[in-house]
Amino acid sequence: MKYQTIFPLVQESSCEFTTWAPKANSVHLELPQKGQSIEMQPLESGYWTVNVKKISSGTRYKYRLNNKDSFPDPASLSQPGGVHEASEVINTKAFKWNDDKWKGIPPEDMIQYELHTGTFSSEGTFKGIQKKISYLKKLGINTIELLPVAQFSGKRNWGYDGVYPFAVQNSYGGAFELMKLVDECHQNKIAVILDVVYNHFGPEGNYVGNFGHYFSGKYSTPWGNPVNFDGPHSDQVRNFIIQNALMWCRDFHIDGLRLDAVHSIFDFGARHIMQELAENMEDLSYKTGRKHYLIAESHLNDVRYINAVSAGGYGLDAQWTDDFHHAIHTLVTGEKKGYYMDFGKPQQLSKSIKDVFVFDGQYSEFRKKSYGNSTKNNPGKQFVIFNQNHDQIGNRLRGDRLISLTDFETAKTIAGAMFVTPNIPMLFMGEEYGERNPFYYFVSHLDPKLNKLVSEGRKKEFKDFFADTSAAIAPDSRTAFNDSKLSWNIEGDAEKTAMFDFYRELIHLRKNHPVLQIPDKDNLTITEDGKLFKMERWHGEKRLIAFMNFEDKEKSTGVQLDSKEKLQKIVDSSATKWKGxxxxxxxxxxxxxxxxxxxxxxxxYSK
Structure with a gap:
């Protein structure tokens, strides 16, 4: 397949505009600042192009279809006026990078930290994140994962309502501020993963359907029409998505992409879009000299996404797995509604640590079917686990975090449990100091009717988990957004300081202990006695034993070692230095x- 660049290419004295509009009989480039309307020339496969002289960065433009309505560019790089207004020409090559020495971080070494740009700092911008880089370095994380930044309607949104995949959200600071953030992170040895949404477009400002056949009528998603990856005209839709992924990693120096809800990406063609994306990303990595990673979010428990193409897979690098979260959440909260009904047994936490997937072919009462397959041939570095993330907190009625559902000591215990597994650990912003502010779902669509529909939809979703949904916070309210901001003030709070220091210790241990450094699922055993777990891991002569007691009472257990062996205690969460x-x-x-x-x-304990 021949790939076509589709966003404006700025040269020294001109700019080449290209758009895919097979539904149009004519396309004109409109330059409102110049009062010009310029006819574009058709190319093969439904593309239209024109090269215009004396176009500089900052020029606003739209495309007029069939001499009727005008719309922003589907591949716009900048929407300074929002989703309904003109697109802006920018030259991403004008940015001066300072990360030539950056080589990236392999998944097995990653300590990931998921954050939402709008609520992470008081500023709610990329600059606000930059100001916290020294804090993140002190904590010890080496990879941040940004929730989606593609342009959405309004100023408050999780990011999954993006309608301009190539444009960086204007209220966050736009393209060049994102570049500054990535550049600064790399200079501080922190990788950046970007969450991208390729399964649907948001509802407001979604004009791409006027241009081409972007959507499939054969399938459905909970969030809108699915993207057309396998129907008529899908070649050019696939090109649109592949060009987007390559742009982020090539032009913005992003280290990897987290692919949202790949189970809602439908492609029954001979070459799945995930495979095509992985192959293109591999080519780009060769050209840049840096490995760029693809990490899938999927609720299918299917290793096909991360298996090599030679083994019948799609060749992605890693995937999120919910099972560890569900197993530990139900163990410490006792919740059994919704998808939690399948979890709650201690042996399920053991299985999630040893085998990653709790459901690897078993029957699920919640799903009313068997699902999942074996991870036997997949190393721990291919799985991202977490105690919390934006979904698991934000999709709760009150947006409550685990520390609010349990207590301080339990929060430390589940933190330790995550870091001693052989999988990639991921924190959700604020958990490292015991943040108790909620994290709600929030939007700020410009259409009041749309906001009302979103609010009603959320209440219906909550009914699976909560009997009374009357207390639900309206997603479009400022309260939902403002209350979701991190509280910080770590130094002024003894509990926050203790939790932060405990996380620092765990992260340091994870990065430096010769056993925990290796994402090895095979050299691991785990047993349980009620809610007391004993896990052993080893690598060569090195050995580590972790005891995790989730009971609300002291527990005793016998220990069998080699007769002359002695193990030293290296972490005890009950220590008074961590307010235990x-x-x-x-x-x-x-x-x-x-x-x-x-x-x-x-x-x-460690040998």
């Missing part, structure tokens, strides 16, 4: 010892 109730486990562990473990605590 006090340590009761010995500093040294020997054979045939009866070990007492503080309630709601994690203890880690």
């Amino acid at each position: 109730p006090g340590e009761i486990a010995p500093a040294i562990l020997v054979d045939n010892q009866n070990l007492s473990i503080q309630k709601k605590s994690i203890i880690i």
Whole structure:
């Protein structure tokens, strides 16, 4: 397939405009600032183009179809006036990068940190994130994952309502501020992953259907018409998406893309769009000299997405998995509604740590079917796990975080559990200091009727989990957004300081311990006694044992070691330095010892 660049290409004295509009009989480039309307010339496959002299960055433009209505560019790089107004010409090549020495971070070394640009800082912008880079370095994370930044309607949104995939949200600072953020992160040895949405377009400002056959009528998603990846005219839609992915990694130096809800990307062609995307990204990585990663979000528990093409897969690098979250969430909260009805047994947490997927072919009562397949041949570096993320918090009625649903000691224990697994750990912004502010779902569409529909839709979704939905916060309210902002003030709060220091210790251990550095699922055993778990991991002569007690009472267990072996305690979440109730486990562990473990605590011993 021949790929066509579709966003404006700025040269020294001219600009080449190209758009895909097979539905149009004529297309004119409108330049309102110059009062010009310029006829575009047709190319093969439904493309239209024109090269215009004396066009500089900042020029506004639209495309007029069939001498009737005018619309912004579907591949616009900038929408300074929002989703309904003219697009803006910008030259992304004008940015001066300072990250020549940056080589990236492989997945097995990643400590990911998911954040939402609008609520992470008081400014709610890319500049606001930049100001926190020193904080993130102190914490120890080495990869940030940005929720989607493609232009959406209004100023408040999670980002999954984007309608201009190539344009960076104007209220966040636009394209060049994002570049500055990425550049600054790389200079501080922090990778940047960007969440992208290729399964649907948002509802407001969605004009692409006037140009071409972007949507499929054969399938459906909960969020809108699915993108046409396998129907008539789909070649050029695939080109649109592939060019978008390449742009982020090539022009914005993004290290990897998190692909939203790939289970709602429908493609029954011989070469799946995920495979085509992976092959193109591999080619780009070769050209840039940096590996750019593709990470899928999927609720199918299907390793086909991450298996090599030679093994019948699509060749993506990693995928999110919900099972660890669901297993630990139900264990500590006791919730059993909605999809949580399938979880709650201690052995399921053990399985999620050992095998990643709890459901790898078993029957699901919630889904009313069997689902999932085996991860036996997939290493831990191919799976991203988390105790919390934007979905699992934001899709709750009150947007409550796990620390608010449980308590301080439990929050430390589940943190430790995540970091001792052989998978890629991911934090959700604020959890590292025990943030208690909620994280709601929020929008700010310009159409009041659309906001009302969103609010009604959310209440229907909540009914699977909550009997009374009357207390639901309206997504379009300023309260939903403002209350979701991080509270910070870590230094002035003893509990926050203790939690932050505990996370720093766990991250340091994860990055430096010779066993935890290796994402090895095979050299691992785990057993449970009620809600007390004992996990052993080893690599060569190195060994680590973690005891995780989720009970609300002290637990005792016998320890069998080699007769001359001694293990040293390296982490105890109950320590008073982390505002715990006090340590009761010995500093040294020997054979045939009866070990007492503080309630709601994690203890880690190392050889």
